[in-house]
Amino acid sequence: QVQLQESGPGLIKTSETLSLTCSVSGDSISSTPRYWGWVRQPPGRGLEWVGTTYYTGNTFYSPSLKRRVTIFVDTSKNQFSLNLRYVTAADSAVYYCVRQGTFRTQASDYWGQGTPVTVS
Amino acid sequence: QSVLTQPPSVSGAPGQRVTISCTGSTFDIGAGYDVHWYQQFPGTAPKLLIYDNINRPSGVPERFSGSKSDSSASLAISGLQAEDEAHYYCQSYDTRMSGSTVFGGGTKLTVL
Numbered sequence: 001q002v003q004l005q006e007s008g009p010g011l012i013k014t015s016e017t018l019s020l021t022c023s024v025s026g027d028s029i030s031s032t033p034r035y036w037g038w039v040r041q042p043p044g045r046g047l048e049w050v051g052t053t054y055y056t057g058n059t060f061y062s063p064s065l066k067r068r069v070t071i072f073v074d075t076s077k078n079q080f081s082l083n084l085r086y087v088t089a090a091d092s093a094v095y096y097c098v099r100q101g102t103f104r105t106q107a108s109d110y111w112g113q114g115t116p117v118t119v120s
Numbered sequence: 121q122s123v124l125t126q127p128p129s130v131s132g133a134p135g136q137r138v139t140i141s142c143t144g145s146t147f148d149i150g151a152g153y154d155v156h157w158y159q160q161f162p163g164t165a166p167k168l169l170i171y172d173n174i175n176r177p178s179g180v181p182e183r184f185s186g187s188k189s190d191s192s193a194s195l196a197i198s199g200l201q202a203e204d205e206a207h208y209y210c211q212s213y214d215t216r217m218s219g220s221t222v223f224g225g226g227t228k229l230t231v232l
Binding site for chain 2: 037046047048049052060062063096104105106107108109111112113114
């Protein structure tokens with residue numbers, strides 16, 4: 001059974017760097033050729049794609065966030081992480097980590113439970 | 121403003137059939153990229169409902185079906201049940217800006 005679990009600070013101050021980690025169980029990030037990503041959802045609003053990483057470490061980011069976001073893989077821990085720099089109140093959201101397919105165009109079949117982040 | 125356009129809300133009585141549209145452009149759905157649908161209940165993570173336009177993951181009832189034509193896609197729910205009341209999101213891929221995953225703005229389904 002594949003499971004994803006986000007972890008990180010629930011509260012962060014304006015202009016700081018948000019760091020979130022997704023721990024994966026039931027699948028191996030390093031041995032399976034697929035994509036892993038982050039999706040966020042501001043309070044009362046819809047889903048927004050943040051970025052995606054391939055198991056090799058290649059990354060792709062949302063055009064609106066690419067100047068501030070970094071996603072990287074730690075294969076030794078079977079985790080991938082998100083850093084979002086210079087956060088503002090607009091970055092307050094529930095952040096989900098997701099498992100995608102072998103192509104970037106494919107669906108996200110597994111989602112973490114989400115971790116809420118508030119920027120104050 | 122979302123790249124993919126969905127109606128903010130739809131409603132139907134139990135037993136009825138409803139459809140939710142997802143309209144894109146020649147840069148995404150119209151370029152041939154697949155559409156996926158998610159169901160989300162309040163306070164929970166989205167769940168994959170339809171993938172690659174028409175396919176249901178294991179465990180999703182046959183009442184849920186998807187279709188795609190030109191630059192649009194639709195999610196149909198037949199035999200509406202009270203438990204179907206949720207938000208529904210479509211997702212596809214946008215070829216611009218080195219390629220991006222894009223979502224619709226979401227549709228709130230109310231079962232009357």
